Amino acid sequence: MLSELSIGQIAQRTGLAVSAIRYYEAQGLVRAERNAGGQRRFARATLRRISFVIAAQKFGFSIARIRELLDGLPDNRTPTPEDWAQIATDFRIELDARIAALESLRDNLDGCIGCGCLSMKKCKLYNPGDEASREGSGPRVLRGL
Amino acid sequence: MLSELSIGQIAQRTGLAVSAIRYYEAQGLVRAERNAGGQRRFARATLRRISFVIAAQKFGFSIARIRELLDGLPDNRTPTPEDWAQIATDFRIELDARIAALESLRDNLDGCIGCGCLSMKKCKLYNPGDEASREGSGPRVLRGL
DNA sequence: GTAATTGTTAAACCTAACTTTAGGTCAAGG
DNA sequence: CCTTGACCTAAAGTTAGGTTTAACAATTAC
Numbered sequence: 001m002l003s004e005l006s007i008g009q010i011a012q013r014t015g016l017a018v019s020a021i022r023y024y025e026a027q028g029l030v031r032a033e034r035n036a037g038g039q040r041r042f043a044r045a046t047l048r049r050i051s052f053v054i055a056a057q058k059f060g061f062s063i064a065r066i067r068e069l070l071d072g073l074p075d076n077r078t079p080t081p082e083d084w085a086q087i088a089t090d091f092r093i094e095l096d097a098r099i100a101a102l103e104s105l106r107d108n109l110d111g112c113i114g115c116g117c118l119s120m121k122k123c124k125l126y127n128p129g130d131e132a133s134r135e136g137s138g139p140r141v142l143r144g145l
Numbered sequence: 146m147l148s149e150l151s152i153g154q155i156a157q158r159t160g161l162a163v164s165a166i167r168y169y170e171a172q173g174l175v176r177a178e179r180n181a182g183g184q185r186r187f188a189r190a191t192l193r194r195i196s197f198v199i200a201a202q203k204f205g206f207s208i209a210r211i212r213e214l215l216d217g218l219p220d221n222r223t224p225t226p227e228d229w230a231q232i233a234t235d236f237r238i239e240l241d242a243r244i245a246a247l248e249s250l251r252d253n254l255d256g257c258i259g260c261g262c263l264s265m266k267k268c269k270l271y272n273p274g275d276e277a278s279r280e281g282s283g284p285r286v287l288r289g290l
Numbered sequence: 291g292t293a294a295t296t297g298t299t300a301a302a303c304c305t306a307a308c309t310t311t312a313g314g315t316c317a318a319g320g
Numbered sequence: 321c322c323t324t325g326a327c328c329t330a331a332a333g334t335t336a337g338g339t340t341t342a343a344c345a346a347t348t349a350c
Contacts, residue, residue: 006327019309023308027307037328039315055250055254059247060205095254099248102247106244109237109240137304137337137339139335151296165339282307284305284308284334284336
């Protein structure tokens, strides 16, 4: 049972493309040692890290935020279940907030579209603490989630 | 009370940038007539359309999907509350599905991370009907939402 | 009448999250 | 020795959803 995995093995086990894993390394989501030939060798614990990344992405978390969450894990040793449970707690809190926000948006929608009004002035859907905007270029969706 | 609005007025009332409204027109989300000088003039009903677009985007719907939903509205006359209620129904169904998907993902997470396993093989989080991938370039997040 | 405001287009730029390409290197098998 | 397959890097390309810029026309306000 080899303790270090090549990038191809990581790709196969996680279902990600090799290029995505290199990208994640460049983004600081995972780390890799190099063997004599300069090839990446990943610790097995990397599989869990990547699993977490995949799950978090499904919930709409950005790479940047995921990196912050992962920073809660120890760097010097393999994370224990307790380490994971700790970051899962932070994660879970944000997750619940996101789901709650969506549900609240849905309820507003019911009140708004259900009555056929959908009016800018009356409807809560369009104003409520709209943190939605970020200055500058690029996509701005999902910012207020 | 003018029945046609300029792009600036639309921008002011919706809170969007003028450029975003032009973009939405280019994407077929809204239509505009032109006045003698070639400037856009929008029907008042456009405000509701844009309101819908904004709301739908908050829920994570893509421009393409929003366009499809809006195609359910009549093009030849101002949509009635009943027209809106019809597309709101379709919208609501997808919305509920999305929220349910997130909740189910969260529950999986509880079972997975809560116990510290987070393993590729055992965990439902990483496989369940993974429609997540689209071939080719570009971001592939939120596809399985 | 003229200045300021608002509008027009086309094309380039931007961000996130990756993939693709080009041009090599490394290790194993025959 | 040579080929095959997995790996390497750096740089460019891609998609979505817009913004920014440049150069110019139309409206509005005084």
